[in-house]
Amino acid sequence: LFRSVKGVEMMFDYEKGKDLVVNATKPLGESYYSVVARAFDEGWVDMYPSKGKRSGAYSNGSAYDVHPYVLMNYNDDFDGVTTLAHEFGHAMHSYLSNKNQAFANADYSIFVAEVASTVNERLLAKLILEETTEKNARLSLLMDILDGFRTTLFRQTQFAEFELKIHEAVENGQPLTADVLNAMYKDILYRYYGHNEGICNIEDLYAVEWAYIPHFYYNFYVYQYATSFTASVALGQDILNGTPGATDKYLKFLSSGSSKYPIDLLKETGVDMTSEVPFVKAMEAMNYYMDEVEKLLGK
Numbered sequence: 001l002f003r004s005v006k007g008v009e010m011m012f013d014y015e016k017g018k019d020l021v022v023n024a025t026k027p028l029g030e031s032y033y034s035v036v037a038r039a040f041d042e043g044w045v046d047m048y049p050s051k052g053k054r055s056g057a058y059s060n061g062s063a064y065d066v067h068p069y070v071l072m073n074y075n076d077d078f079d080g081v082t083t084l085a086h087e088f089g090h091a092m093h094s095y096l097s098n099k100n101q102a103f104a105n106a107d108y109s110i111f112v113a114e115v116a117s118t119v120n121e122r123l124l125a126k127l128i129l130e131e132t133t134e135k136n137a138r139l140s141l142l143m144d145i146l147d148g149f150r151t152t153l154f155r156q157t158q159f160a161e162f163e164l165k166i167h168e169a170v171e172n173g174q175p176l177t178a179d180v181l182n183a184m185y186k187d188i189l190y191r192y193y194g195h196n197e198g199i200c201n202i203e204d205l206y207a208v209e210w211a212y213i214p215h216f217y218y219n220f221y222v223y224q225y226a227t228s229f230t231a232s233v234a235l236g237q238d239i240l241n242g243t244p245g246a247t248d249k250y251l252k253f254l255s256s257g258s259s260k261y262p263i264d265l266l267k268e269t270g271v272d273m274t275s276e277v278p279f280v281k282a283m284e285a286m287n288y289y290m291d292e293v294e295k296l297l298g299k
C-alpha cells in the first residue's frame with residue numbers, strides 16, 4: 001500500500017522550507033504571510049532535532065500575551081516542510097485568536113484546529129506541484145498528496161467506525177475482550193481494503209492494530225481528522241480559486257477562537273459541514289490528483 005517512486009529524493013533545506021511556507025501562504029494575504037516570515041526571525045520555532053529533545057512536532061499557543069511556539073524536528077524532506085506548514089497553521093490560528101479574542105475565548109476546539117493546519121498543507125501542495133516539472137518528482141509528490149487522502153480521510157473514518165462499534169457494544173452489554181475487538185477490527189479492515197473482493201490481502205496479524213492506537217482510549221477524537229481534512233479541502237479550493245470573500249472569511253474564522261460553536265464558525269466561512277458539499281469537493285480534489293497521476297503515466 002505504501003507508495004514509492006524510485007530514485008526521487010526531494011530535499012528542502014531550512015531556507016527553502018521557510019520560503020516555501022511563506023510563499024505558500026501568500027494567497028492568505030500579507031497580514032498572514034508576513035507574520036509567518038517574521039516568526040522565523042523572532043525565534044518562534046525550535047527547528048532541528050537535538051540531543052534529549054522529544055520527537056514529533058506541535059505548536060503551543062497558550063502563552064496568550066507572547067506568541068505561539070513551534071516545536072519541530074525538521075529533516076529537510078517533503079514530510080518536514082509539510083509538517084512545518086501544518087504547525088504554522090496552528091501557530092497562526094493561535095496568534096490571530098489570541099490577538100482578537102479575550103483570554104476565555106481564545107483557545108479553539110480540535111474540530112476547528114486541524115482545519116487551520118491542513119488548509120496550509122493544501123496551499124503548500126499547490127505551490128510545490130507548480131514548481132515541480134520533472135516527471136518522477138511530480139509523481140512522487142502526487143502520491144504523497146494522495147496518501148494524505150488515504151490516511152486522513154479514509155483511514156481515520158475507518159478508525160472512527162471501529163470506535164463507534166466498541167462503544168455500541170458496551171451500551172448493549174457486550175463484554176469487550178481482545179478476541180471480540182480483533183474480530184470487529186478485522187471485519188472493518190476487510191471492508192475498507194476490499195479483502196473479500198481480492199483488492200488487498202489483509203493478514204490476520206493486522207486485526208490487533210487497534211491495540212497500538214492511543215486514540216481508542218480517548219473519547220471520539222479520530223473522526224475530527226477526517227472532518228477537518230474535508231473542510232480544509234473545500235476551504236483551500238475556495239481560497240486558491242479566488243472565490244470572492246473566501247480569504248477574508250477564513251481569516252475571520254482563524255481570529256474567532258472558541259467564540260462560537262465549531263460547526264457555526266465553519267458555516268460562516270462558507271463550509272457547511274452538515275451538508276454533503278464539502279465531502280463532494282474533497283472527492284473532486286482527490287479525483288483531480290488521480291487524473292494527474294494517470295496523465296503522467298500515459299493512461
Ligand SMILES: [Zn+2]
Nearest residue numbers: 086090114117
Ligand atoms: Zn495538527
